[in-house]
Amino acid sequence: MTERTVVVGAALIDDGRLLAARRSAPPELAGRWELPGGKVEPGERPEAALVRELREELGVDAEAAEPVPGSWPLRPPYELRVWTARLRPGSAAPKPLQDHDELRWLTPAEIWTVPWLDQDVPAVRAALAHLPAAAADEA
Secondary structure (H helix, E strand, O other), rough: OOOOEEEEEEEEOOOEEEEEEEOOOOOOOOOOEEOEEEEEEOOOOOHHHHHHHHHHHHHEEEEEEEEEEEEOOOOOOOEEEEEEEEEOOOOOOOOOOOOOOEEEEHHHHHHHEEEEEEEEHHHHHHOOOOOOOOOOOOO
16 A cells, blocks of 8 residues: 655635645646645654745745645645644745745635636635635635
């Protein structure tokens, strides 16, 4: 049996909005939107990986808050798990530093205005429950 590799995604929430990141690489994913994050390294806790990935990808100082219930299969052997996260006081504003070319803060009503990666859609739906006034019109 192949061991699964966990990929952490951040439901980064600020002022009732969720941060979406548009992929710039690899070519087959470019132009689609995702929750920022990345692979958990061997021996690393998922929450620590999330903080590290947000620092590397977005240049922010963030903290993981709580896990979003569920996990979602990606291409084998990867599986996506999502945590809510928030910027720490004094953190820089997020910037697309790695693998992304644009970021957007989306209100619950705007969540479905961007073309999410197919594998992120169920995770985004689950993360919506953590936003105030979650959007009633889900895709």
